[in-house]
Amino acid sequence: MADSELKPTLHHLNNSQSQRILWLLEELDIPYNLSLHKRGESGPNKARAPPELKETHPLGKAPQLETADGRVVVESLVIARYLIETYDKSGKFRGDSAANDWIRDDELCNLASATISAPMTLELVFNLLVQSSPFFIRPLVSVIHKQVYKAFTGPELDLYFQYLNDQLGDQDYFMGTSPGRADFIISWPVDMCVQNQFVDLEKYPKLAVWSRRCQDRPAWKRSMEKGNGYSLQFKL
Numbered sequence: 001m002a003d004s005e006l007k008p009t010l011h012h013l014n015n016s017q018s019q020r021i022l023w024l025l026e027e028l029d030i031p032y033n034l035s036l037h038k039r040g041e042s043g044p045n046k047a048r049a050p051p052e053l054k055e056t057h058p059l060g061k062a063p064q065l066e067t068a069d070g071r072v073v074v075e076s077l078v079i080a081r082y083l084i085e086t087y088d089k090s091g092k093f094r095g096d097s098a099a100n101d102w103i104r105d106d107e108l109c110n111l112a113s114a115t116i117s118a119p120m121t122l123e124l125v126f127n128l129l130v131q132s133s134p135f136f137i138r139p140l141v142s143v144i145h146k147q148v149y150k151a152f153t154g155p156e157l158d159l160y161f162q163y164l165n166d167q168l169g170d171q172d173y174f175m176g177t178s179p180g181r182a183d184f185i186i187s188w189p190v191d192m193c194v195q196n197q198f199v200d201l202e203k204y205p206k207l208a209v210w211s212r213r214c215q216d217r218p219a220w221k222r223s224m225e226k227g228n229g230y231s232l233q234f235k236l
């Protein structure tokens with residue numbers, strides 16, 4: 001059997017949420033194959049995943065994890081769970097106490113993936129709308145955007161970021177002394193909202209310290225070197 005078949009393979013897309021899976025693989029310190037893919041740079045596929053990602057899974061999104069026995073797993077929450085359950089033999093990334101249990105992990109993961117995603121995606125769409133509006137209606141679209149931010153997306157993001165800040169309490173990571181699945185999963189919406197200036201992270205001091213702590217980890221730094229970019233400000 002070829003060596004590559006014995007390892008999982010991460011299909012990673014630049015400037016995307018698969019960075020958090022690359023980070024987890026580096027934390028787990030296991031052998032894996034990395035298949036780097038790049039978003040389109042021009043034309044109708046600009047900023048979208050390249051077509052070759054559909055060769056491994058019909059949705060054509062990243063991340064995709066091909067397991068060592070050839071199954072293709074999608075959805076970051078599931079991939080992170082699979083990797084931790086399969087490769088975290090010492091339980092380092094599974095929460096360090098009864099309080100940091102699977103229910104907390106699942107709640108935080110779902111908050112990050114589903115709940116925060118709604119206002120975050122709306123902000124992203126409004127940003128793109130303002131950017132791509134003809135110049136003569138751009139001020140009008142911008143005013144509408146500001147109203148939506150003031151009345152809905154701003155307060156929603158503030159609610160969730162404040163909640164995450166409070167949930168950290170005195171812990172270094174959401175799951176205790178080491179990052180757990182929730183930490184890997186939360187990193188993406190936080191980075192996305194910060195890089196696009198949807199939130200000012202300094203308003204949430206514990207979350208700001210947590211984010212810096214994550215990015216100071218050698219495994220995060222290695223994941224940034226091995227990946228192909230993590231710039232989350234999208235332009236059409």
Ligand SMILES: N[C@@H](CCC(=O)N[C@@H](CS)C(=O)NCC(=O)O)C(=O)O
Pocket residue numbers: 013015016017018047048049060061062063074075076077
């Ligand atoms: N719910 C999926 C989302 C996957 C997803 O939408 N990935 C984005 C990258 S951030 C993607 O592949 N976008 C490229 C495209 O849709 O063309 C997950 O959690 O992994």
